[in-house]
Amino acid sequence: MQNTIGKYFKRQIFDPIVDVFFPPICYICDCYLHPGHKIICENCWSEIPAFDGKLDQSLSNRSFDNLFILFEFEDKIRQLIHLLKYKRHLTLAQYFACEAKLRFSNLQYGSYHAIVPVPLYKTRKRERGYNQSEEIANALSKIYQIPVKSEHLLRIRPTSSQTKMSREQRDLNMLDAFNCPQKNHEKRILLIDDVITTGSTIDACAKALKKSGINEVDAFAVTHPPLENN
Numbered sequence: 001m002q003n004t005i006g007k008y009f010k011r012q013i014f015d016p017i018v019d020v021f022f023p024p025i026c027y028i029c030d031c032y033l034h035p036g037h038k039i040i041c042e043n044c045w046s047e048i049p050a051f052d053g054k055l056d057q058s059l060s061n062r063s064f065d066n067l068f069i070l071f072e073f074e075d076k077i078r079q080l081i082h083l084l085k086y087k088r089h090l091t092l093a094q095y096f097a098c099e100a101k102l103r104f105s106n107l108q109y110g111s112y113h114a115i116v117p118v119p120l121y122k123t124r125k126r127e128r129g130y131n132q133s134e135e136i137a138n139a140l141s142k143i144y145q146i147p148v149k150s151e152h153l154l155r156i157r158p159t160s161s162q163t164k165m166s167r168e169q170r171d172l173n174m175l176d177a178f179n180c181p182q183k184n185h186e187k188r189i190l191l192i193d194d195v196i197t198t199g200s201t202i203d204a205c206a207k208a209l210k211k212s213g214i215n216e217v218d219a220f221a222v223t224h225p226p227l228e229n230n
């Protein structure tokens with residue numbers, strides 16, 4: 001069902017009164033959204049394939065312990081990540097966290113002592129106004145009642161865009177990019193990123209966290225694109 005007037009509103013405004021006159025529509029397929037749904041319809045959401053468990057070889061021999069990935073990397077999820085990361089559609093962080101609860105029984109209450117998002121460099125965060133990984137961390141924190149400890153991990157220098165880099169170049173790009181400002185005493189941490197490709201970023205984060213005293217660092221991401229595709 002097409003809704004051309006709604007197109008003007010679908011990406012910007014979610015307000016119950018505005019919704020009466022200009023019902024919001026799905027960002028992916030343009031159908032009208034049912035009350036309570038934002039950004040994406042149930043159909044499109046259910047069509048995003050769950051991650052099939054096949055990890056790129058570049059993720060082997062990394063410093064993190066277990067890895068949880070929600071979705072296969074395909075067009076719908078690529079669009080949703082873009083909306084979360086660059087268009088401030090923060091509701092998506094809640095959608096991803098709810099999906100994690102349904103999918104991963106081992107992310108249980110009390111399993112982790114803290115949730116730590118992959119940090120942005122301070123100037124990047126200031127420009128964007130938020131950190132998408134921190135939004136996912138906060139949404140998971142509400143579900144699991146585990147505290148978010150963003151202050152545990154800092155990005156201490158800006159890093160270049162990794163889109164066109166090989167694993168080796170990414171590893172070099174992330175070398176010593178993160179630091180823990182203090183000793184940490186939690187035994188198990190869940191590290192959050194939106195997208196994991198070669199694992200260079202979360203590897204560097206896990207190294208810094210373990211150096212600071214944490215025993216086990218598991219990682220969670222929404223999706224895992226192949227190296228040439230992110």
Ligand SMILES: [Zn+2]
Binds near residue numbers: 027030041043044
């Ligand atoms: Zn849809």
